[in-house]
Each structure stands twice: as C-alpha cells, then as structure tokens.
Amino acid sequence: MNRRVVITGSGFVLPVGENRDQAFAALREPYGPFVRSEADRRVAVCPVRDFDLKAHVGRCKNARYLTRGQQLCLAAAAKAVNDAGLAPRHLDQAGLFLGLGPNLEARPRDDKALWLLDCLPNTLTAVMAEMLGVHGENLTILTACAASTQALGQAFRAVAAGLADVALAGGGDSRLSPEAVRAYKEAGVLAASFERPELACRPFDQSRSGFAIGEGGAVFALESLEHARTRGTKILAEIVSASSSLDGRSLTGPDPEGAAGCAAVRRCLPGLDDQGICVLAHGTGTILNDQVEGDILARTVPKALAVTAFKSRIGHLAAACGCAELALGLVCAEKGFFPAIAGLENACRDDLPLLRDPMQLRPRGLLVQSFGFGGQNACLGVKPWI
Amino acid sequence: MNPFSTIRSILAEILDLDPARITPETYVIRTLKAESIDLLEIGVAMQHRLGISVNDDLLFLKNVRTVLIRAEHDGKAPLEALKSQYPYLPEQRLREILDDLPAGPALRVEDLVAYAQAFGQDGNRG
Numbered sequence: 001m002n003r004r005v006v007i008t009g010s011g012f013v014l015p016v017g018e019n020r021d022q023a024f025a026a027l028r029e030p031y032g033p034f035v036r037s038e039a040d041r042r043v044a045v046c047p048v049r050d051f052d053l054k055a056h057v058g059r060c061k062n063a064r065y066l067t068r069g070q071q072l073c074l075a076a077a078a079k080a081v082n083d084a085g086l087a088p089r090h091l092d093q094a095g096l097f098l099g100l101g102p103n104l105e106a107r108p109r110d111d112k113a114l115w116l117l118d119c120l121p122n123t124l125t126a127v128m129a130e131m132l133g134v135h136g137e138n139l140t141i142l143t144a145c146a147a148s149t150q151a152l153g154q155a156f157r158a159v160a161a162g163l164a165d166v167a168l169a170g171g172g173d174s175r176l177s178p179e180a181v182r183a184y185k186e187a188g189v190l191a192a193s194f195e196r197p198e199l200a201c202r203p204f205d206q207s208r209s210g211f212a213i214g215e216g217g218a219v220f221a222l223e224s225l226e227h228a229r230t231r232g233t234k235i236l237a238e239i240v241s242a243s244s245s246l247d248g249r250s251l252t253g254p255d256p257e258g259a260a261g262c263a264a265v266r267r268c269l270p271g272l273d274d275q276g277i278c279v280l281a282h283g284t285g286t287i288l289n290d291q292v293e294g295d296i297l298a299r300t301v302p303k304a305l306a307v308t309a310f311k312s313r314i315g316h317l318a319a320a321c322g323c324a325e326l327a328l329g330l331v332c333a334e335k336g337f338f339p340a341i342a343g344l345e346n347a348c349r350d351d352l353p354l355l356r357d358p359m360q361l362r363p364r365g366l367l368v369q370s371f372g373f374g375g376q377n378a379c380l381g382v383k384p385w386i
Numbered sequence: 387m388n389p390f391s392t393i394r395s396i397l398a399e400i401l402d403l404d405p406a407r408i409t410p411e412t413y414v415i416r417t418l419k420a421e422s423i424d425l426l427e428i429g430v431a432m433q434h435r436l437g438i439s440v441n442d443d444l445l446f447l448k449n450v451r452t453v454l455i456r457a458e459h460d461g462k463a464p465l466e467a468l469k470s471q472y473p474y475l476p477e478q479r480l481r482e483i484l485d486d487l488p489a490g491p492a493l494r495v496e497d498l499v500a501y502a503q504a505f506g507q508d509g510n511r512g
Contacts, residue, residue, distance in 0.1 A: 061402040061424065111434040113426040 001162035006385065007237045008228050009084025009221030011076040011170075012327040013056070015046040015214055015314045018079070020331050027332065027339045028358075031198035032313035034212055039178035043190055044200030044212035046315030047176055048072065062127045065117040067103045069320065070124040072217030073172020077128055080168060084221035085233055088133050095137040095167030097155035098125055099147025101319035104179040124172075137163045142319070145282070145372030146244065147171055148218070149322025153242030153380055155222050165227040170219030171320040184213060187252060189286055201316070202343035203283035203309035204290050204354050211284040214315025218323035235385040236330055240271035240365075247375025254292040254371050261292065261377045265300045265369060268381040275303045276364030278338060280329045282371045283309025284316055289371060290348060298351050305363055308355045312342035322370040326382060329366045333384040336362045362386070389436055389502040393495060396431045400424055410496035414446075416489070432498070438505045445501050447472070447493045450483065474504030 012018060015033050016026035026033070037043040053063055056075035063071055081091065106118040117123045122140040129135060137158045141151045148171025155169030175184065184190050191200035191210040201212040228235055245264040247255040254261060279301060282293055297307060310325040317324045332338045338361045347354050368380040390410060398405040401418050414420050420428065425446050433440045443449050449471070457467030468480045475483075475497060483492040 059402045061400065063402070064400065064427075111431060113430040114423060 001160070003160050003162060004225035005156050005159045005222055005239045006225050006228050006235045007220050007239065007330070008223050008233050008235055009080045009082070009086065010218070010236055010327050010330060011079025011081070011083055012216065012218040012324060013048055013051060013072050013075045013079070014216040014218065014324055014327070015048050016328070020334070023328060023331050024335055027313060027328065031342045032315070034197035034200060034315065036197050037176065037181050037213070039176070039181045040185065042192065043181050043185060044194060044197035044315070045176050046212055046214040048215055051075070057131060060127070060131070065114065065123050066127065067105070067174065069101055069172045069174035069215060069217070071172070072174060072215065073098065073100065073124060073170065073219065073320070074128055074131070074217070076170060076172060076217035076219040077132065077168055080170065080219040080221045081132060086166065086221055090166050091132055091134050093136045093164065094134045095155055095158045095164035096125060096129060096134045097139050097141070097151040097158070097167060097169040099141045099143070099149065099151035099171035099319050099323070100124060101142070101147065101173040101175070104175070104183060105177055132168070134168060137167070143372055143376040143378070144374055145316070145318055145321055146370040146376035146378035147319035147372070149368055149370040149378035149380055150244050152220060152239070152323055152326070153244060153378060156239040156242045159222050159224050165224050167222045168219055169222055170217065170323040172217030173318040173320040174215035175213050175318050176215055181213065191285060199343050201285040201312055203281065203285045203312050203341055204294065204348050205344050206346040206348050208285045208287065208290060208348070210286050211311060211316040214311070214317045216314065216317050216320055216324050218320060218327040220323065237385050238383045239380060240383055241268040241381035242379070243267035244376070244378040247377065249375055252373055253288045255375060256288070256292060258292045258296045260375065261371055262296045262299060264377040264379045265296055265367070268367060268379040269300065272365035272367065272381045272383070274301060275305070277301055277304045277367050278329070278333070278361060278363035278365070279304050279307040279367045279369070280325045281307050281309045282321070282369050283311050283341070285311060293369070293371065294349050294352060298349070301367065304353055304367070306338060306353045306355050306359055306361055308338055309341045312344070313339065322368050322378065322380070326366065326368050326380065329368070330384060333363055333366065336360055388499070389506070390495070390499050392435055393432065393498050393502065396428060396435060397495065400427045400431060408495060410494065410499060412495045413491070414493045414495060414498070415491035432502060436502050436506065438502055444472070445498065447483070447497060450487065450492065474500050476500070
C-alpha cells in the first residue's frame with residue numbers, strides 16, 4: 001500500500017508563540033525573542049515565556065516524570081489534536097511518533113520513588129497515549145537533532161503503508177537548564193562573543209560562531225488523504241517524502257564531505273518540483289554545519305526558490321527542531337511570506353538563494369532537513385496544500 | 387506538630403489536585419483516585435518530608451482484606467485482627483473501616499496522619 005499522507009493539524013508551543021497568528025506576527029519582527037541565559041550570561045537562549053502545561057491539558061499528575069521539553073511536546077500534541085478536530089474514535093487506533101531528547105537533569109532521588117521514569121524517554125509517549133487515548137503504531141525516537149524530523153518521517157511511512165489512518169508525530173525539547181547550557185558550551189557549539197543575544201545565532205553569515213539554544217514543542221496530525229477527505233477536514237500540507245541517513249564519521253560535527261547528508265536530501269527530492277522549493281535549512285549557525293549544508297544544497301537543489309533558517313528566530317530546539325521549523329514553514333507558506341534569516345549580513349556563499357530579506361513567496365514544496373550529533377541526517381519533502 | 391498539612395501538600399502535589407479538596411476524611415483511593423504508582427510516590431515523599439520510616443503495606447492499609455480473611459480462617463474477631471495489625475489506628479476508626487469496606491478501599495487521609503504520628507521520629511503518638 002502506498003497511500004497519500006496529509007497534515008491536517010499543527011500544534012506548537014514555541015518561543016514565537018503558540019498559534020499561527022502569534023508566530024506569524026513574531027516572524028515579521030527583525031529578530032527573534034532571544035535573551036541571555038540566566039545560567040550563563042555569555043550564552044544566548046530563546047525561551048518559551050510563561051509556559052503552563054495545565055493551561056493546555058488540565059490536570060496531569062504524571063507531569064512529575066516529564067522534562068520541560070516533554071511537557072512542551074504534550075501541550076503541542078493536545079493542540080494538534082484540537083487543530084485537526086480529531087475525536088477519540090479517530091485516535092483510538094492512531095499512531096504516535098515522537099522525537100525527544102535526553103533528560104540531562106535526571107538523577108537518583110530520595111524524594112521520588114519512580115525517578116527511573118525521569119530517565120526513560122518513552123514516559124512521555126505513555127502519558128500522551130493515556131491522555132489522548134492513542135493506542136496504535138508508535139516509535140520514540142532519540143536521534144539527537146534529527147529526532148522529530150525522523151519521527152514525522154516514520155509516521156508518514158506508517159500512514160502511507162496503511163499501518164494507521166491517523167498518526168500524531170512531532171517532538172519537544174528544552175535545553176535551557178544549567179546542565180544543558182553547560183553541556184552545549186563544553187561541546188563548543190554555542191554562539192560566542194555576541195553583543196546582543198538576538199544577533200548571536202547567524203546562520204550562513206560569514207561571522208557566525210555557533211547556535212543559540214531554544215525550546216519548544218511541535219506536533220502534527222497526519223492522515224491518509226482518503227481519511228481526511230472522508231472526514232471532510234481541512235488539509236494543511238501533503239508529506240511526499242522522508243529519508244534518513246548516517247554519516248558514520250564524527251560523533252559531533254557533520255562529515256565535511258556531506259555524502260550521507262546529500263543522499264538523504266536526494267531521496268526526498270522526487271515528488272517535489274525542484275523549481276518551487278523553499279528549503280527549511282538546518283542552519284545552526286555553526287561554522288561547519290552551514291558550510292557542509294550549503295555544499296549539500298548547492299549540489300542537490302541549485303534551482304531552489306529560497307533557503308531559510310528558522311534557528312535564527314527561535315534558536316536550536318534540538319530534538320524538536322525539524323518539526324518546529326516545519327510548523328513555522330507552513331505558517332509562512334500559507335501567508336505567502338517568508339522572513340529573512342535574522343542576522344544574515346554577509347552571506348558565506350553566493351550560490352544559494354539565502355533569504356537576506358523577507359520575501360513574498362508561495363513555495364510549491366518545503367524541504368526540511370535536520371543534521372544532528374552522531375551524523376544523524378533526516379529530511380522531509382512537504383507540499384503546502386493549495 | 388500535626389502532620390496533616392504536610393500530608394495534604396504531598397497529596398496535592400503528587401495527585402495534581404487543589405489542596406482545598408483534601409480533608410482528613412477524604413478517601414485517598416476511592417475519592418482522590420490514587421493509583422499504585424501514586425501510592426509509591428506518596429510513601430517515599432512522606433518518608434522524605436516527615437523523616438519517618440514507611441512500610442507501604444501498613445501505611446496504605448493494603449492488607450486489610452487479607453487480614454480479615456485470615457482472621458475468619460483462624461476464628462478470630464475481625465476487629466481484634468485489625469487492632470493487632472494496625473495498633474496505631476483508634477478503635478473507632480477500625481470499626482468504621484469494617485463497615486466501610488464493601489464500598490471500596492477504606493484508606494482516608496486521617497489514616498496517613500495517624501501513621502505519621504505513630505511512627506514519627508519524635509515518637510509523638512498524638
């Protein structure tokens with residue numbers, strides 16, 4: 001079976017807001033809402049302000065075992081279900097595919113019997129299954145910054161293959177804690193020596209020095225096209241391709257040759273019109289990522305309409321980045337407006353249509369790419385539903 | 387010091403409930419819907435916050451039915467059997483538990499308070 005798969009709901013809780021209007025208004029600003037980290041003033045972060053899980057899901061006693069990133073994901077999932085108008089009968093056999101990160105704060109506790117649950121990444125999957133009544137095919141994916149992109153890809157495959165008519169897929173992450181800030185800093189991947197936090201992360205700029213840390217959750221409701229049509233629901237986009245690959249080289253930086261990353265991108269191109277693509281680049285703003293990613297794009301999608309990098313506006317959401325960026329990409333595609341890559345002044349190359357200025361644009365395809373620690377590559381081809 | 391307020395805040399926190407809903411007479415399982423993993427957490431939290439040593443079976447009256455079955459088997463009076471198993475609970479409370487048992491798990495917040503008072507570090511048997 002190879003069914004068409006569409007996105008019928010999008011739920012997100014991001015530094016730029018938690019609905020389409022808020023996000024779009026924030027994306028029209030020159031910069032994202034970055035601040036200096038409380039944990040380390042030399043680090044730029046992009047927090048979700050005033051997040052309260054209860055405001056989204058009501059009473060949730062099991063939230064005690066969830067990280068902030070997982071709670072953001074849970075809130076996003078509830079919003080996605082709501083946005084898609086899915087009822088319990090649609091969710092009973094639905095799939096659940098989540099891309100999550102580690103709990104860097106988990107440790108043995110004297111005051112908590114089941115602190116083991118803090119360490120288990122599928123605790124969120126279990127909480128979500130109970131809360132939303134989802135009991136079908138599932139995966140909890142932990143492939144670093146490629147995780148949520150890969151989760152969406154696996155959900156796409158499950159629905160396309162007929163293993164589920166409906167699936168929820170996405171991710172959530174938050175690495176703003178002192179432990180996480182320290183971990184990233186010691187890994188040498190954070191933007192340094194910036195004057196203003198909103199100018200710390202500058203993807204594809206010659207003066208880029210690393211990324212700024214964001215947080216958030218983004219989850220999509222996927223359905224087979226037939227199921228969505230039978231239900232008569234609105235359709236936001238169609239997923240046409242998904243891929244993943246492994247560099248098998250460095251544990252941290254990308255393979256400078258970019259061979260596996262290139263292969264992942266190429267596998268997503270069939271189904272996308274190569275002249276109508278807007279690339280939602282991984283664009284971390286690290287020296288090496290942007291160089292290798294730029295090379296990959298120049299080789300694979302030379303005719304792309306535009307290349308954007310939402311990390312310049314919300315920071316790096318780690319495991320959740322791909323889905324968060326797709327959520328924003330769909331908002332922009334619907335509005336026909338893409339913002340400039342914030343902080344991009346002197347582009348590191350001139351052979352790509354990097355968005356230096358905002359652009360009126362209605363792309364026929366979005367290419368999402370995520371390249372994570374461990375040489376984890378994941379890509380998606382998505383067509384906005386017009 | 388009466389441990390009720392500490393126990394109430396532990397229950398409110400672990401069960402994610404408004405503390406105003408919790409009185410000494412509230413049923414922990416029947417009304418507050420505490421599940422087995424919640425009881426585990428409540429036991430550890432009481433141990434940690436009140437500095438007492440907790441036996442979950444005793445604290446949560448887990449063996450009431452077993453005790454009563456054994457008593458019947460041995461020809462002992464139910465009330466006497468409960469008294470010897472739960473010496474820290476007043477006789478009046480044990481009578482209530484016997485009457486109440488058919489309606490579901492009898493554990494009330496006041497039973498947790500009685501346990502904490504009996505097994506508190508300061509030996510306060512209230």
